[in-house]
Amino acid sequence: MKTVYDETETNRAIEGIVDRIAGEFPSAEPINIVGIRTRGETLADRIAAKLAGRGYGQIGRGILDITLYRDDLSEIGPGPLVRPTQMNIVVDGVPMVLVDDVLFTGRTVRAALNALADFGRPRIIRLAVLADRGGRELPIHADYVGADLGQLPAHEKVCVKFTENDGVDGMTVEPRHSP
Amino acid sequence: MTPHMTPSAVAAGSNIDGTARMKWTRKHLLSIEELSVDEINFILDTALSFKEVSTRSVKKVPALRGKVVVNAFFEDSTRTRMSFALAAQRLSADVLEFTEKGSSVSKGETLIDTARNIEAMGIDVMVVRHAAAGAAELLARTCKCSIINAGDGAHEHPTQGLLDAYTIRERFGKVEGLKVAIVGDIVNSRVARSNLWAMKKLGAEVILVGPSTLVGKAFESLGATVVHDFDSIIGEVDVINMLRVQNERIKSSQFPTVREFTRMYGLTWDRFQRCKKDVFIMHPGPMNRGIEIQSDIADGPQSGILQQVANGLAVRMAVLFLVTQVSGEETRRREDAK
Numbered sequence: 371m372k373t374v375y376d377e378t379e380t381n382r383a384i385e386g387i388v389d390r391i392a393g394e395f396p397s398a399e400p401i402n403i404v405g406i407r408t409r410g411e412t413l414a415d416r417i418a419a420k421l422a423g424r425g426y427g428q429i430g431r432g433i434l435d436i437t438l439y440r441d442d443l444s445e446i447g448p449g450p451l452v453r454p455t456q457m458n459i460v461v462d463g464v465p466m467v468l469v470d471d472v473l474f475t476g477r478t479v480r481a482a483l484n485a486l487a488d489f490g491r492p493r494i495i496r497l498a499v500l501a502d503r504g505g506r507e508l509p510i511h512a513d514y515v516g517a518d519l520g521q522l523p524a525h526e527k528v529c530v531k532f533t534e535n536d537g538v539d540g541m542t543v544e545p546r547h548s549p
Numbered sequence: 550m551t552p553h554m555t556p557s558a559v560a561a562g563s564n565i566d567g568t569a570r571m572k573w574t575r576k577h578l579l580s581i582e583e584l585s586v587d588e589i590n591f592i593l594d595t596a597l598s599f600k601e602v603s604t605r606s607v608k609k610v611p612a613l614r615g616k617v618v619v620n621a622f623f624e625d626s627t628r629t630r631m632s633f634a635l636a637a638q639r640l641s642a643d644v645l646e647f648t649e650k651g652s653s654v655s656k657g658e659t660l661i662d663t664a665r666n667i668e669a670m671g672i673d674v675m676v677v678r679h680a681a682a683g684a685a686e687l688l689a690r691t692c693k694c695s696i697i698n699a700g701d702g703a704h705e706h707p708t709q710g711l712l713d714a715y716t717i718r719e720r721f722g723k724v725e726g727l728k729v730a731i732v733g734d735i736v737n738s739r740v741a742r743s744n745l746w747a748m749k750k751l752g753a754e755v756i757l758v759g760p761s762t763l764v765g766k767a768f769e770s771l772g773a774t775v776v777h778d779f780d781s782i783i784g785e786v787d788v789i790n791m792l793r794v795q796n797e798r799i800k801s802s803q804f805p806t807v808r809e810f811t812r813m814y815g816l817t818w819d820r821f822q823r824c825k826k827d828v829f830i831m832h833p834g835p836m837n838r839g840i841e842i843q844s845d846i847a848d849g850p851q852s853g854i855l856q857q858v859a860n861g862l863a864v865r866m867a868v869l870f871l872v873t874q875v876s877g878e879e880t881r882r883r884e885d886a887k
Contacts, residue, residue, distance in 0.1 A: 435598060438610040438640075438870075450572065451591065452598040452870070457605075488607040 374528075375517055375541035380500070383516030384413070387498050388420040390514040394496070395465055397421075400428035402459055402466040402492065406482050407435045409471035412532045413500055417469060430459035434468075439481035461490030467514075471530040473499040476510035501541060503528050517541065576875040577689045577696045578868050580705040581746040589750055593715050595867035596860070602639060603862060612870055613642035616673040621647045621664065622699070623654065623679040628834055628858065629699050629708070633676045636865035645672065664688050673873055677701070695872040703737050708868060709833055710743030712861040714751055716853050717788055719860065720829050725752030728785060732814055733792030733841055735764035736803070740833045741792060745773055756782055759814060762803040779814050783823050790831040791816050791842045807840055816842045821851075829853055 375383065395401050403421070405414030411433050418429050433456040468482055479497060486495065498514040504521035519528065527546040533539050571587050581589070602610055618637040620630055630646075637644045647667060649655070654663055664675065674695045677685045682702030689696040700706040717724050729748050735741045735757050745768075748755045755773040757764045768775050776782055798804055805813065816830065821843070830842070830852045838844045847854055 438602075438612040452595050452867075454598045454601045456601075484611070488605060488609070490606075 371542050371544045373540060373542050374519065375501075377539045379517075380530075380539045380541060383500060384416050385420070387500070387514045387516050388417055388424070391417070391421065391467055391496070391498070392424055397425045397427070400430065400460075400464050401426065402430040402432060402461065402464050404432040404434055404457070404466055404468050404486075406468065406470045406478060407433060407453055409530050409532070409535075410469045412534050413471055413498075413530075414469040415534070416532075417467070417498065430464065432457040432459050434482050434485050436478060436481040436485055439485045441477065441481070455485070457489045461486070461492055463491070463493050465494045465496070466492040467496045467498050469498045471500050472528045473497075473502045473510075473512050473515075474505050474528075476506045476508035479510050480508050500530055501528050519543075573871045574875060576872055577685075577698075578707055578872060579686050579689055579696065579698045581707045581710045581743045581750070582705065584707075584746075584750070586750050589711070589714065589747060592711055592864065592867050592871065593718060595871060596711075596715055596863040599639075599866035599870070600860070600863040602866070603859070609639050609641060611641045613637065613640035613673075613873055616640075616642045616873055617645060617671065618642045618674045618676065618869065619645040619647055619667055619672045620699075621667060621675050621677050623649045623660070623677075623684070624700065626678055626699070628861070629678065629706075632858070632861045633697075633699060633708075633865050633869075636862050636869055637674075639862075640866055640869055642673075642869070645670075660684060661687070661691050664692055668692050668694050674869060695875070697868060697872060700739050703739050703742070705743045705746075706739040707743050708861065708865055709740050710747035711868070712857055712864040713744055713790065713831060713833070714747040715860045715864055716831065716857050717753075717829065718751075719856070720853060721787065724748065727753045727787040728756065729753045729788040729790065730756045730758050730782060730786040731790045731792065732758040732779065732816070733763070734795055734798065734804075735759050735768065735792070737763070737795060737798060738792050744790060745771060749773070753788075756786065758782065760803075760805060760810075762805075779820065780823075783820050784825065786828065787825060788829045788831060789816060789824070790833075793833065793835060794837050794841050796837070811840055815840060816846055818843050818846065821846050827851075831857060833857070 403414050403418045405411035418431060421429055435453045435455050437452045470478060496513040499512045500516040501519055502512055502515045503519045505524060525546050526543050529542045529544055531538055531540050571591060573591055602608060620633055622630055634644050672694055674697060676697045676699045677688055678699040679701050682704035684701045685696050685698035698705060698707055714724055721727060731741050731744055745755055749772045757768050757773045757775050758779050761777055764775055766775055794810060828851055830846060832842055832854050836842055836847055846852060
């Protein structure tokens with residue numbers, strides 16, 4: 371296990387994402403920040419709190435569980451618990467920032483986009499990720515990237531830690547456990 | 550697996566801390582008796598997520614796209630059959646309906662042959678209701694697809710037990726510690742048995758109420774209290790689950806007259822007045838209004854009867870989803886072995 375981003379660097383990366391969002395969307399207009407379970411949820415909390423601190427007054431919050439939209443359901447076998455999606459927000463016509471911790475194959479994001487289509491038609495969807503580790507299998511890219519880790523080998527896995535879940539902020543690269 | 554739930558999770562009406570760490574491994578759902586506490590909670594927590602799907606404007610998710618679910622009902626049903634069909638459709642599965650009437654069963658085909666022939670068409674899940682106890686288990690042993698028991702004789706009706714547990718948990722935030730009365734024809738009721746197992750496993754106290762011909766003392770060996778005087782416990786229970794008076798049995802010698810049954814065991818207005826203020830009234834349907842339950846109680850604010858139906862959909866979606874994930878895994882293992 372090696373630490374690639376420590377606490378300060380992780381927070382700077384989140385701050386960078388918030389800068390980019392603030393550069394594109396005015397604080398006086400509504401914006402939806404939607405996290406993908408489970409780590410995207412925490413990152414979305416952080417981003418929304420920082421935007422609120424910068425005067426954004428109409429932030430809609432949502433959480434997506436994309437399990438039911440995965441295209442590899444029959445391959446992953448008995449799954450972890452499916453948790454509720456929470457999308458009690460006005461989706462139509464409002465810009466949305468979709469938030470996840472790590473961007474890898476792009477399949478989670480594809481599933482999230484499919485799920486979102488069932489809730490309405492946002493004016494625009496941007497993708498924010500804390501880390502881009504390369505390895506895309508679909509034509510998907512992130513708009514706001516906290517940390518560009520280049521092309522990591524497939525046998526390595528990026529672990530994002532947040533104080534809320536793990537007691538500390540940071541990012542490590544670890545060997546992927548074979549299932 | 551974690552054997553106990555945390556107090557905070559219980560208070561929230563869910564057991565997410567406890568169940569998040571386990572993985573579902575059952576390919577069939579045959580009874581509640583065979584399920585562990587964690588497995589029951591896992592289904593209820595999964596159902597919580599599926600309930601949300603029914604609140605969307607697009608009430609459909611693609612989780613079971615390309616899978617085929619067959620409703621194989623060898624006995625009459627409205628609610629359960631429709632609930633399973635809608636649940637499967639909300640998961641994007643294709644649904645086939647089989648009814649005994651007008652089928653080859655009337656030409657003398659056996660249950661196993663019928664099931665194998667349906668299965669040969671390439672189906673993934675068979676939802677089975679049959680008058681014989683053990684029918685679903687028999688098919689689980691002979692078929693390759695997932696089998697869900699939708700009622701087998703007087704044995705079990707597991708999704709009814711689960712949806713009742715879900716509805717009680719939704720109402721009270723927990724099942725543990727509650728006093729639950731199940732009233733009526735216990736001995737002939739699969740709903741009673743599945744409920745008894747679910748309630749006991751989740752930590753409720755179960756009181757079975759009915760005439761001695763319809764609820765024997767033998768039930769006490771399953772961990773329930775048996776009472777023949779409804780009025781003696783009316784004021785102390787949190788939940789009253791009124792079973793249907795099965796018309797087809799009324800003429801049997803086990804059964805008192807309808808008038809006598811209503812007087813002794815019906816949920817009348819007078820009895821309802823003596824209940825706890827926040828008593829929760831349930832009924833698995835179909836109701837005989839005015840026989841086991843007074844109409845205005847069934848339609849009143851203390852009644853959870855329509856919530857039971859709505860929750861049944863979410864619970865059945867959860868069960869269909871979970872059992873199909875396991876068959877996928879097994880198929881994959883078989884292919885890997887090649």
